[in-house]
Amino acid sequence: MRAVKTVISAAGNLKRENPDMNELICLRAIRDVNVPKFLQDDLKLFNGIVSDLFPKIREEPIDYGTLEESIRNVCAIKCLKDVDGFITKCIQLYETTVVRHGLMLVGPSGSGKTKCYEVLGAAMTALKGQPSVSGGVYESVQTYVLNPKSITMGQLYGEFDQLTHEWTDGILSCLIRDGAVSMDQEKKWYMFDGPVDAVWIENMNTVLDDNKKLCLSSGEIIKLSDMTMMFEVQDLAVASPATVSRCGMVYLEPSILGLTPFTECWLRTIPDMFQPYTDQLNSLFTRFLQVIGPVVFFYF
Template identity: 50%
Template sequence: SFLSELLLAVIFSNIEKLLDGILSDLFPGVTIPEHDYGVLQSTIHSSLCQRSLQPLPSIISKVIQLYETMLVRHGVMLVGPTGSGKTTVYLVLADTLDTLYHAGLQNPFYRPVKTYVLNPKSVSMGELYGEVNPLTLEWRDGLMALCVRAAVQDFSDDHKWVISDGPVDALWIENMNTVLDDNKMLCLANSERIKLTPSIHMMFEVQDLAVASPATVSRCGMVYIDPEELKWMPYVQTWLTGFAEKVKPLKLSEFLLEALEGVLVL
């Protein structure tokens, strides 16, 4: 069951049946039981509704896959094109963990989440990791160093997620290898080393892994967000929900939905 769930997180939705066939060949006569996520799944559903989003099974499944991946990896990559729902997946998981914590459920992973979001490709290497001022010879932390340092200095049991939202390439990600492996150490150019605490997770939102090195990819857990599972209908339904609250009668929203179904391909 764990092997199946781990592989489902990183494959395209249209080859799930192929995966089932391979697993049945490897383990003949073994029936994979359906895992009951109970209150976790129902809380994810509620969190999506609170954000006025459509609680689709595919999105709920991806949130659960991210949750399970983060249980075993402190470095996680959310892979998928723009608009596929990567940001929504981790935001909903953060909402869910916060809700479950305040509900009093006894699970060490059910904790509030603090996020530190940055775009590593919008700044130079010095601005990202830190550099020495050539005039004053003083060290100045970069964005990544500031985020990690702030997370380390937070001694609460809350989750701290440092999220890099941008393309992954060898220019900047190679410096993260010591962070992503078992050392959990951010090494700066001034010879300082910042040790990550158990409550810190490094998360990467990327469109693809075309230029990411195997050394980096092998250090991270992967969750692939397939845009083919989402398509366009949830966007329209969410828009029409807000539209219907402002415009009466409601039949106008139904008319717009029928019109869009006629011109857009499912």
């Protein structure tokens, strides 16, 4: 039901943006909600199912205009290569933040999870006040990053002292309380950079629900305002279905980037004394690090 509600919410946003659009709205809403969570191989099956459901409809490419331009500008400023697949994932992350206040960036190391939300946040901040593609205007983004597995449950959510029975707020409760009483229009992203397991994330279920409330052991209930809970994880092997179903998913694969963007960006930052050797270094990277089909060894 949460997935159905998300599709309906996305379709409603599209209908308000394009009142004259026909059933293409439903198709685009289904794509916007589901495509980010699929692997490259799964997309082929998904496209086949969608073509059977909407046989006579051809979806036109979506023009993200200023958002895509701003993302590419931020990539240039951060000395990153604006790979088309990476830009697509940044836009998918933006679309997911529009319809979900809880989402997960899933993928192995080297897939670009951290840079994805950093680039998108900087791009939205640069476009502050301009009309957005989903209706409304862009707002600046403030990101708070914490590792929930590096601290105890009491340090994360808050706890009572065993001797004095005094309540001490945790890091997350302090951050959310400050965001709840804030009067500005700034979007607040809380990024949990660490493994997701049932030890700490089950306490987030009320936050990830539609009521958006953080319930503390002290009895206090904090109502979330315009906040987004993000989780940067490598996999969901030990995550419970209750948590996964409450979150939107954006899956990033290392194959989207490949190795070339990493080597090119690194070569731009080497000291001037090594600049004459960039071609040689690039040829060595291509020779020893690139995978060029199966390698066959012959012994004589």
